[in-house]
Structures are given as C-alpha cells and as structure tokens.
Amino acid sequence: MTTSGVKKIALISEHASPLATLGGTDAGGQNVYVAQVARHLANLGHAVDVFTRRDAPHLPEVLEWVPGVRVVHVPAGPAAVIPKEDLLPLMPEFTRYMAAFMAREGRYDLLHANFWMSGLVAADLKRLLGVPFVITFHALGKVRRLHQGEADGFPDDRFAIEERLVREADRIIAECPQDEADLRELYGADPARIVTVPCGFDPAEFSPQGRREARERLGLDPAELTVLQLGRMVPRKGVDDAIRGFARAVRSLGQPARLLVVGGNSPDPDPALTPELGRLRAIAQEEGVEDRVTFTGSRDRSVLRDYYSAADVFISTPWYEPFGITPLEAMACGTPVLGARVGGIQHTVADGETGFLVPPRDPDALGERLADLLADAALRERMGAAALARVRTHFTWEGVARQLAQVYREVGEETAAQPALPPAGDAVGSTIDSAVDRAFQNLITTLAHSRAALGPQIEAAAAAITACFERGGKVLVCGNGGSAADAQHFAAELVGRFRLDGRRGLPVLALTADTAMLTAWSNDVGFGDVFARQVEAFGTEGDLLLAISTSGRSPNVVAALQAARRRGLTTLALLGGRGGDALALADLPLLVPSSDTPRIQEVHILALHLICELVEEQISEGLPTHLPPPVRLNPPGAAPLISAPQTNGNRKGVNV
Structure with a gap:
C-alpha cells in the first residue's frame, strides 16, 4: 500500500x-x-x-x-x-x-x-x-x-x-x-x-441544449411532440412496452407525436445486425404506429446530448434495472423521465416531481402517464427543471x-x-493451500487484536451473567443465521453443562429456538420484531439479554435490545465491524475489531465459550444469592461505555 x-x-x-x-x-x-x-x-x-x-x-x-x-x-x-x-x-x-x-x-x-x-x-x-x-x-x-x-x-x-x-x-x-x-x-x-x-453523469457531457436547436441539428420537426427511448436493444429493457404505451398515448391525445428508438449493434437499424429490431418493428406495426416510430440504430455518444435535449419526454421502462444511467443523462438535459418503478430508477426519478414512475411491463399505465405529460407543456417544463436540479445535486460522476x-x-x-x-x-x-494459509493467518490476526480489545469485556460479561443468575434472573439470547445457531449453542451449554459436572442448570432461553412462534409471527406480522416480541413476553426487570450480530445492524436484533432496555433488562451484545445501531443500545458491547464476517463469527464462538467457562467457575464458588440490582454500564441515551471489571486480586472474584 x-x-x-x-x-x-x-x-x-x-x-x-x-x-x-x-x-x-x-x-x-x-x-x-x-x-x-x-x-x-x-x-x-x-x-x-x-x-x-x-x-x-x-x-x-x-x-x-x-x-x-x-x-x-x-x-x-x-x-x-x-x-x-x-x-x-x-x-x-x-x-x-x-x-x-x-x-x-x-x-x-x-x-x-x-x-x-x-x-x-x-x-x-x-x-x-x-x-x-x-x-x-x-x-x-x-x-x-x-x-x-x-x-x-x-x-x-x-x-x-x-x-x-x-x-x-x-x-x-x-x-x-x-x-x-x-x-x-x-x-x-x-x-x-x-x-x-x-x-x-458528467455536466461537461450532458446539459440542456435548447429543444428547437437540438431538433434542427438532428433533422427533426421542431414542432412535433417527441418521445425518446435510448439504450440496449434487448427484451428486458422493455422497449416493446415503450412502443405499446406510446401508441396508447397517441390514440388518447388524438394528435401526432414521434417516438425515437436509439440503440442497436450498428448505426444501421437493420434487423439482420440487431435481431431485436425486427420484433420491435412488428409491434409498432401491430399497434398502428409504424409511421410514428423511428429506429435510428446506434449513435455516437457525442450526439446523445442532442437526442436527450430534443425530447419532450424520455422513457425507460425495463423489467428490472440495477441502476439505469440513461434516466440521469436525460434529466441532466432538462428532460422529464417516465420510468419503471424498479431498481435504481425508482431511486433517481422523484415520482410526480422529476417525472413519473409506472409499474414495469404495464403499457396501459405507461400510456396514461405519457398522455398526461404530452398534453401539458407547463408540467413538462416544471418537471424538467426539477430533474436538472436533482441530478446536479446528487448524481455527478465527480461525486461518485x-x-x-x-x-x-x-x-x-x-x-x-x-x-x-x-x-x-x-x-x-x-491457490487452495494459499487460501487456507491466508484464512488461518487472518483469524490469528483477528484473535490477537480481539484478545487485547475484548479480554476485560469478556470477564465483565461473565460477571454480569453470573450476577443475573444469582439474583434469580434469566438470560435471553438472540441472533440471526450463524448467530442464531450460536445463541442456541450458548443456551445449551448453560442449561446443560460446559465443563463442570454436577452444577445446577442455569436459566437461558434462546429466542431463536421456537420455530412455530418465529414463523407464525414473521408470516402474520413481520420478521422485524420476532425477538422483541419474546423479550416483551419473557423478559422482566433484572433479567439479561445477550444479542449476537456480526454487523450490529440487524433490525430484529436492534428491536430486541430496544425492548430489553424499556423493560429494565441488562443488555450485552457480541458485535463486529463498527457495531451498527446495536452498539449504543448495549450496556456492555463486545466489539470484534474486524469487518470480515467469518472471522467475527469465529471470535464470537470463542468469546461465548470463555463466558460459559467463567460463569461456571463463578457459580461453583457459591457467590452470594442476594446481589444488588445490575449496574447499567450504559444508561438509555448515553454513549456506549465499556467498563473493565473490578477484581479482588484473582479472576474468579469478578464483580460488576
């Protein structure tokens, strides 16, 4: 580097x-x-x-x-x-x-x-x-x-x-x-x-050019309403829907207009060179607008600004679209966009402000909105100005x-x-051996960093859990995916035994284990509060919630922590990366210093094993049964505070 x-x-x-x-x-x-x-x-x-x-x-x-x-x-x-x-x-x-x-x-x-x-x-x-x-x-x-x-x-x-x-x-x-x-x-x-x-988009490449002047340079009728569709000639781009919607709008308006279809494998709009053009021409003929649809073939990028500026409306209605750059380029030329409500288009086009959004593969809805735009010059001007302001503020290549x-x-x-x-x-x-070596080395590095960062917090977590048990409380545990398995693993070790034979069973409830409740609530209400609902049902003041999330951003884990704090539970969280929203909600956050999900999960498992071992040691020493209420290391609304444990000279005497 x-x-x-x-x-x-x-x-x-x-x-x-x-x-x-x-x-x-x-x-x-x-x-x-x-x-x-x-x-x-x-x-x-x-x-x-x-x-x-x-x-x-x-x-x-x-x-x-x-x-x-x-x-x-x-x-x-x-x-x-x-x-x-x-x-x-x-x-x-x-x-x-x-x-x-x-x-x-x-x-x-x-x-x-x-x-x-x-x-x-x-x-x-x-x-x-x-x-x-x-x-x-x-x-x-x-x-x-x-x-x-x-x-x-x-x-x-x-x-x-x-x-x-x-x-x-x-x-x-x-x-x-x-x-x-x-x-x-x-x-x-x-x-x-x-x-x-x-x-x-690049403002040096795309900007408003004046509609009449752009049309004159392209040899278009300056007075004719003009609609533009520009992009790759493949079925998923929905050019057929643009043609059908255009035909419906023309019939609704009762006045002529032109649809320019720009794109193809060559500047010559020949179906032999661009097979999709044959199908599209047949659709235009079927819809009775073959004389109103002009297929231009591909055009050099240097002239696209004139096409965008010449159009009264730009159409982009793909079936799906990861982002869609052409709507931005049209907006940068002051042209309102009629786009499909998919992917990035629904993010870039402000519906009702910079254009309209319609469902994909819906020529009727497209035609209705297109007719509205073509019939109202003032609306087009207003939306075009809003489109230009939006892209210049949020979507320049320099900013990207x-x-x-x-x-x-x-x-x-x-x-x-x-x-x-x-x-x-x-x-x-x-590369297999090197990949294995690299994974081990990355884990070793993460463990080394975690040892320094998490050692005191692991002891504090074990002490808080022990204190919860000794005052008659219980521990609730939750997480998603691999963290759900870790939650159940942790509960099994403490309800059963980790290393120590003969100790009493400890009350730990994995909120991931009741599949009937999880699936019913998720199906009927939503997955966002499947854990929070159980915290409300089972959690009481003096209990403890242990939340596990590699990112700290899982909405249902965050909701569980919020519910636990409302009900007076102590909150612990095993996290990774930057900790996400969960970081500020944990009285004691244990944050693995890594952004690599598998390595975070591996350190989480080690931390859970260490907590189990420490809890068993402290339970076996017969700590007092009447302990004061838990000390909230991070009161609601406060910044997260990680507190090292107080000791009486040996690890087994940890108090919180």
Whole structure:
C-alpha cells in the first residue's frame, strides 16, 4: 500500500470496455460506469488501469487513453466479440495474464471488479497476491434469473460465484437501495461491508441544449411532440412496452407525436445486425404506429446530448434495472423521465416531481402517464427543471468518484493494519493451500487484536451473567443465521453443562429456538420484531439479554435490545465491524475489531465459550444469592461505555 493512501487502482471489466460503442447487446451502462469512474479517479490523483478482454485483433495491449488512465486489453480467448454469457471459461486465462502483468508492472493498491466474472478474477488475485478488492456487481444473477427465467443464458455457476464474492470482497458497492436490499436478502451480504454509491453523469457531457436547436441539428420537426427511448436493444429493457404505451398515448391525445428508438449493434437499424429490431418493428406495426416510430440504430455518444435535449419526454421502462444511467443523462438535459418503478430508477426519478414512475411491463399505465405529460407543456417544463436540479445535486460522476475514493481509503487502512502475509505462490491453479494459509493467518490476526480489545469485556460479561443468575434472573439470547445457531449453542451449554459436572442448570432461553412462534409471527406480522416480541413476553426487570450480530445492524436484533432496555433488562451484545445501531443500545458491547464476517463469527464462538467457562467457575464458588440490582454500564441515551471489571486480586472474584 502506498504511504499516502490508495493511489494505484486496477478496474477490472472483462466484457464492458470503456472504448465500446454503446447501445449494442453487451454495451451499455457498465461501459459508461467504468469509463467515467476511471476518468474521475484520475482527476483525483489516482493512477488507473482498466483491464478488459481483447475482442478485436487491432487493439494494442496497453492504450494510453486519457491522462492517468490506461486501458489494458487482456488476451483471454480469441480476439473477437464473444457473448458475455460464454466468457466464464476464459477467466482463468484472464487471471493468469493479470498476475503476470502485475508482476511486471508492480503491485496495485486495490482492485475494483465490475460484474461477477471480473469479481472472480479479483477474488483469485486476492488469494494469490493479497491485493484487496471491492466489487460493483451491476446486475445480480438471482435477480436476472427471477425476471428472465429460461431466457437467462448465464450458467448456474454464477450463483455460487456471486455468493463467494459477497463473502470475500472487502467492500460491496451497491448502486441503489434496492441493490443493497437484494444483496442482503438474496445473498446474505454483511451490511457492514456494503456501501451504497450511485451512478452519475458528467455536466461537461450532458446539459440542456435548447429543444428547437437540438431538433434542427438532428433533422427533426421542431414542432412535433417527441418521445425518446435510448439504450440496449434487448427484451428486458422493455422497449416493446415503450412502443405499446406510446401508441396508447397517441390514440388518447388524438394528435401526432414521434417516438425515437436509439440503440442497436450498428448505426444501421437493420434487423439482420440487431435481431431485436425486427420484433420491435412488428409491434409498432401491430399497434398502428409504424409511421410514428423511428429506429435510428446506434449513435455516437457525442450526439446523445442532442437526442436527450430534443425530447419532450424520455422513457425507460425495463423489467428490472440495477441502476439505469440513461434516466440521469436525460434529466441532466432538462428532460422529464417516465420510468419503471424498479431498481435504481425508482431511486433517481422523484415520482410526480422529476417525472413519473409506472409499474414495469404495464403499457396501459405507461400510456396514461405519457398522455398526461404530452398534453401539458407547463408540467413538462416544471418537471424538467426539477430533474436538472436533482441530478446536479446528487448524481455527478465527480461525486461518485469521491465516494469511491473514500471506500478505497477505508479498505486501504484496514489492509495496512493487518500484518504482511507470506507469499501465496505464482500459479493461479494452485491457490487452495494459499487460501487456507491466508484464512488461518487472518483469524490469528483477528484473535490477537480481539484478545487485547475484548479480554476485560469478556470477564465483565461473565460477571454480569453470573450476577443475573444469582439474583434469580434469566438470560435471553438472540441472533440471526450463524448467530442464531450460536445463541442456541450458548443456551445449551448453560442449561446443560460446559465443563463442570454436577452444577445446577442455569436459566437461558434462546429466542431463536421456537420455530412455530418465529414463523407464525414473521408470516402474520413481520420478521422485524420476532425477538422483541419474546423479550416483551419473557423478559422482566433484572433479567439479561445477550444479542449476537456480526454487523450490529440487524433490525430484529436492534428491536430486541430496544425492548430489553424499556423493560429494565441488562443488555450485552457480541458485535463486529463498527457495531451498527446495536452498539449504543448495549450496556456492555463486545466489539470484534474486524469487518470480515467469518472471522467475527469465529471470535464470537470463542468469546461465548470463555463466558460459559467463567460463569461456571463463578457459580461453583457459591457467590452470594442476594446481589444488588445490575449496574447499567450504559444508561438509555448515553454513549456506549465499556467498563473493565473490578477484581479482588484473582479472576474468579469478578464483580460488576
């Protein structure tokens, strides 16, 4: 790692080159993202290399693209265009080339993978060379399969690879709240390692141009109402719905208008070159608007500003969309957007303010809203102005790059704090041993840091639990996933025995064990308070709640802690990362100094075993049965306070 922070970045984008012409089957928002992020990171002082597959024989190995950015064309497979669905077998070759390139050119501070196959390359390079990586998925396989079904051409291997990447990435860049929710709900991603950073636009590239002037430059009728649909020509983009909705709006209005459909595999709108165009033209004919729909083919990025500015309304109605850059670009040109209520579009388009949102695959709703917009010039002007103000405030590529640079710095600081690991070897095909060694070393490092940070708190936790038992109280325990298993494990050790034979059973109740209650309440009411409900039912003043969460951000765990404090229970929490919202709610928080979920869980298990051992020792010594009420180490509303235990000269005499 460079002494001044993260400076040398490798952006990996196996199929989406920043040099590609947009609008084709495999060229769209990811190409723009990679190009703009690279440019703006370079403007911030980073040295950026973009690694993308060489898909034409004339491309040089290394191209000095713009100041501070090189494009490296990786010779993985034939120098020809290959559908991205068929690229997975080429990724080991891609990885070997990058490893050799890095050995020759010098180590990168950080890898930023774009898409899941690039993520596989980054994860293998991390195992091989120890370079940290972050990933922007751009699209998730499980979401794609949900919407496309058998039309999804990617292999099922994608799901397991994405799950691995979610576990191993140092940070996951979600592009919008829906993307973050999908990562958490479908992949079990650790919220502590997800950072939401949107896409953007460049004000130097997109700004209002004057509608009449833009139309004149494009050869359009200055007086004709014009609607624009721009993007990749693939079924999931919902261009067919745009055509059907446009037809309904035209019939409703009773006046002519034009729909421009921009995109395709070539500037020539030929169905032989772009197969989807044949289907779309047939739909336009079926709807009776074939003379009102103009298919332009692909257009150079330099003229897209005129298309956005020429339009009265921009339509973007995909079935699903991880983010969607074209609505931002249209808004940046002062054009209101009629978008599908999916993914990032529902985040960027303010419904009723900068445009309208409609359900996906609903031409009737689309047509109704489009007719409203086309009939009201004042409404369009008002929404266009609001759209321009919104994107300039929240969605510029400069702002995106600054947010990413901050993520890189945080990852760099975490990496720098870890001890150097032994070399992992020089062959990508033999990373298993190095991965095992690296995992053990990471655990050893986490344990060493945790020993210093948690030793006194583990003793204090055991003393608080012992005091609870000796005054006749009980302990409630909760957590999700692996933490749910840990909760039940902890309860079993104390209700039964850990090491000490012959002691009395101790009252510990795992709130994760009653499956009837959990499933009934979750189904009928919601999962957010399944633990809080049980705390209200079973918890009384003087009891103790032990909450387990690797991130401290699980809503049901946070709700349980809140309920426990309201009822006068002492609250303990085993946490990780930054502690999340649970940190301030725990009278005694035990925070593992790591953001790596598996390592946090492993330290949690050790801490629970140590607490069990200490509790048994203290119970066996016959502590007084009449103890004062528990001391609340962190009163409600106060900042978290971690208090080391008071001792009487030996560990067994711990008091709180």
